[in-house]
Amino acid sequence: MISIEIDGKQIEVEEETTILNAANALDIKIPTLCYNELIEPYAVCRICVVEVIRRKRTRLVTACNYPLRESVKVRTNSERVLKLRRMNLELLMARAPAAKIIQEMAAEMGLETTRFPIENPKESCILCGLCVQMCQDVVGAYAIGFADRGSKREVSTPYERTPETCILCGACAQVCPTGHIRMTDAEERIIHSKLSLGPNAAITIPFRQAIPNVPRIHAEHCIHFKTGECMLCSKVCPKDCIHYDDKDEIEEFEIGAVIVATGFDDFDPTPMKQLGYGRYPNILTGAEFEQMNNAGSPTGGKIVMENGEEPRSVAILHCIGSRDENYHKYCSRVCCMYALKFAHLVKEKSNAEVYQLYVDMRAFGKGYEEFYQRILDEGVNVIRGKGTEIVPNRSGAGDGALLVRCEDTLIGKFREIPVDMVVLCSALEARSDATDLARKLNISAGADGWFIESHPKLGPVSTTTEGIYLAGVCQGPKDIPDTVAQGSAAAAQAMKMLAQGQILMDAAYAEIAEEFCSGCRICNGLCPYNAISFDETKKVSNVNSAMCKACGTCVAACPTGAIAARHFTDEQIYAQIEGILV
Amino acid sequence: MSFEPKILGILCNWCSYTGADLAGTARMKYPANMRSVRVMCSGRVDPGFILNALRSGADGVLICGCHPGDCHYVEGNYKCMRRIPLTKKLLADMGIDPRRLRLEWVSASEGARFQSVVTGFTEEIRTLGPLELRELNFDAEHPAGTAQEISAAAS
Numbered sequence A: 001m002i003s004i005e006i007d008g009k010q011i012e013v014e015e016e017t018t019i020l021n022a023a024n025a026l027d028i029k030i031p032t033l034c035y036n037e038l039i040e041p042y043a044v045c046r047i048c049v050v051e052v053i054r055r056k057r058t059r060l061v062t063a064c065n066y067p068l069r070e071s072v073k074v075r076t077n078s079e080r081v082l083k084l085r086r087m088n089l090e091l092l093m094a095r096a097p098a099a100k101i102i103q104e105m106a107a108e109m110g111l112e113t114t115r116f117p118i119e120n121p122k123e124s125c126i127l128c129g130l131c132v133q134m135c136q137d138v139v140g141a142y143a144i145g146f147a148d149r150g151s152k153r154e155v156s157t158p159y160e161r162t163p164e165t166c167i168l169c170g171a172c173a174q175v176c177p178t179g180h181i182r183m184t185d186a187e188e189r190i191i192h193s194k195l196s197l198g199p200n201a202a203i204t205i206p207f208r209q210a211i212p213n214v215p216r217i218h219a220e221h222c223i224h225f226k227t228g229e230c231m232l233c234s235k236v237c238p239k240d241c242i243h244y245d246d247k248d249e250i251e252e253f254e255i256g257a258v259i260v261a262t263g264f265d266d267f268d269p270t271p272m273k274q275l276g277y278g279r280y281p282n283i284l285t286g287a288e289f290e291q292m293n294n295a296g297s298p299t300g301g302k303i304v305m306e307n308g309e310e311p312r313s314v315a316i317l318h319c320i321g322s323r324d325e326n327y328h329k330y331c332s333r334v335c336c337m338y339a340l341k342f343a344h345l346v347k348e349k350s351n352a353e354v355y356q357l358y359v360d361m362r363a364f365g366k367g368y369e370e371f372y373q374r375i376l377d378e379g380v381n382v383i384r385g386k387g388t389e390i391v392p393n394r395s396g397a398g399d400g401a402l403l404v405r406c407e408d409t410l411i412g413k414f415r416e417i418p419v420d421m422v423v424l425c426s427a428l429e430a431r432s433d434a435t436d437l438a439r440k441l442n443i444s445a446g447a448d449g450w451f452i453e454s455h456p457k458l459g460p461v462s463t464t465t466e467g468i469y470l471a472g473v474c475q476g477p478k479d480i481p482d483t484v485a486q487g488s489a490a491a492a493q494a495m496k497m498l499a500q501g502q503i504l505m506d507a508a509y510a511e512i513a514e515e516f517c518s519g520c521r522i523c524n525g526l527c528p529y530n531a532i533s534f535d536e537t538k539k540v541s542n543v544n545s546a547m548c549k550a551c552g553t554c555v556a557a558c559p560t561g562a563i564a565a566r567h568f569t570d571e572q573i574y575a576q577i578e579g580i581l582v
Numbered sequence B: 001m002s003f004e005p006k007i008l009g010i011l012c013n014w015c016s017y018t019g020a021d022l023a024g025t026a027r028m029k030y031p032a033n034m035r036s037v038r039v040m041c042s043g044r045v046d047p048g049f050i051l052n053a054l055r056s057g058a059d060g061v062l063i064c065g066c067h068p069g070d071c072h073y074v075e076g077n078y079k080c081m082r083r084i085p086l087t088k089k090l091l092a093d094m095g096i097d098p099r100r101l102r103l104e105w106v107s108a109s110e111g112a113r114f115q116s117v118v119t120g121f122t123e124e125i126r127t128l129g130p131l132e133l134r135e136l137n138f139d140a141e142h143p144a145g146t147a148q149e150i151s152a153a154a155s
């Protein structure tokens, strides 16, 4: 340990500590520009100059990289220091006059102009190289570097092309002291539709309310998994939470019942070209609008357009992809009510005019019709007619950059409504993997992809497969109260089954009458459950009744009629056939 | 009186019987000519059932099972899919028009399809007319019919 005096204050520090760190420990602020604690100091900007007094000799050094090796005195704002710092700043002002931070520093130090010639008034890079070092030494991506020499020296990508090695981590922009490097979103839809950083973000929280609400590394984008370098996140994490060796693992559980609650997919309105979704700005799906309204969204729950301004008017279009011969014939059931909720939110959060374009208003539940009345009282314009087309409002007339076309069926007129924002209440549709899942679980899915309950009235949560229950939208569109009700019922059914601790076997299963079995073994290969085995000593086949599911395939195949399907015996079926045809 | 065919339907429990149920709960109308017997799977359908039905007075037999790949017992309907063409051949050999036997796939959600299948099949049998079987007496000493007689009876 060595003892140091900075601006008259004493401190004990370890050898090799930099003056900057020692001053920080004393709460003495030394201005810096090109210093970043994650990067080996390079001392380019020379803003951090201080005076070091050693055995009566005074030297000017850069605080960020000057290692303390013996007892010295440091002055951080003597006349001489300030004079040199000013001059260094003037040099930077000439180099990067457009950098905001330099302008601010200049204002702070009372500098109005620089004595040095300004080469490029738009320049904001001070060539500190933090970005290059970050990209090369810390991240290890080598996507940017210095190009040219002398006054033409600049930060660039190889051949000025988009570098393939860039993972869009944004570390360069993060460390750039002047804001010369910025992240912009190429698709220009970031506020509304994406909560993640970019398509290749290497570490994200999957979505705002994810449980557990923790960031996850995506190994396919993370540079550490490519080069073994970087590890920036673990360097900045104060709690050592980053484990690079954690892996996705497949665990197997023994379970007694399955409740399928896999929900739905949002219908994508892109194919409905006439609605301009994805082509014109500020046309959102219900889910996107819902996301924007969430307090945790990038807009903080504010209803804003892509330019950040509040819309003057919003149109909410019902039945997009629902009740439509070309897409889904069914009614999605929840959209009328959430559309009314959206109207209420717009009214509550903004001064925008709201147009609600409905086909039939389905306010079917407890308190729903009352809510509809409330919306009407709030002054929402409710129009009976399907929104058919959305186009840019080229004439600019009215309060909106878009024109929504519809037929107002109550007054029997075609209308064009200018609005700034459109919300498309798109259908709920079965998940794209629903049929696969149905096969896996041996349950059935209807033509629309919704899973089928065992009986439309009497078995609303069970399926045709014992021990598998349904809950929520995977069985058909429904709102949250109905989902919760069905979920509770499914849980109760599963508990009932598990609490019994025993499985009730179906009384129907196949039996082999040994005396008639010729041992031909035709049935052996037919059973999909391998319930039939062959007794080598007796030379007859046997059915394991616990494994048999009673399909009867073997019964139909047995040439000697030795196999009987209990409750579906040949005698019973012949009797039925004969009886029924009388 | 016009001819009202008698049709036997053999429906698998999981898809087709449920589909028929759905047609019922949805109040879809189809001809009352079909009377159905439930089996657990179309794989249970023994060709004997079909012959027995035709002998017992049915003019046509309709077998319905789950769509290929959807059988509750994984592959029972594939077994059925092989047995029915063989049975049709057998029927043809016996002089019975194989169109009187039909296999259709109806899933649990296809109430409307069930309706149209039954309606279509009933119409087809109606145009084929009643199935007339002659009781043949195979007394070895006094053969009841010559080959010509038998084929004449069948056509």
Ligand SMILES: Cc1cc2nc3c(=O)[nH]c(=O)nc-3n(C[C@H](O)[C@H](O)[C@H](O)COP(=O)(O)OP(=O)(O)OC[C@H]3O[C@@H](n4cnc5c(N)ncnc54)[C@H](O)[C@@H]3O)c2cc1C
Pocket: A261, A262, A263, A264, A266, A286, A287, A290, A334, A337, A338, A341, A428, A431, A437, A471, A472, A473, A474, A478, A479, A480, A481, A483
């Ligand atoms: C825009 C919009 C607004 C709405 N607003 C309202 C409202 O205000 N009030 C209301 O009552 N209802 C509203 N609803 C309806 C509501 O969203 C649904 O009722 C509810 O989400 C249904 O819940 P669920 O659990 O069935 O399905 P989901 O919420 O879809 O949940 C299913 C979950 O299962 C997961 N999953 C899927 N497959 C698998 C698998 N194979 N393995 C493991 N997990 C899987 C999914 O990732 C998902 O997390 C709205 C719907 C939309 C589209």
Ligand code: SF4
Pocket: A318, A319, A320, A322, A323, A330, A331, A332, A333, A334, A335, A336, A337, A359, A360, A361, A362, A425
């Ligand atoms: S709930 Fe309303 S908006 Fe949604 S599909 Fe049905 S009628 Fe259309």
Ligand code: FES
Pocket: A031, A032, A033, A034, A035, A042, A043, A044, A045, A046, A047, A048, A062, A063, A064, A065
């Ligand atoms: S901060 Fe020390 S030289 Fe830039």
Ligand code: FES
Pocket: B012, B013, B014, B015, B016, B040, B041, B042, B043, B064, B065, B066, B071, B072, B073, B074, B075, B076, B077
């Ligand atoms: S269960 Fe329907 S065909 Fe097998």
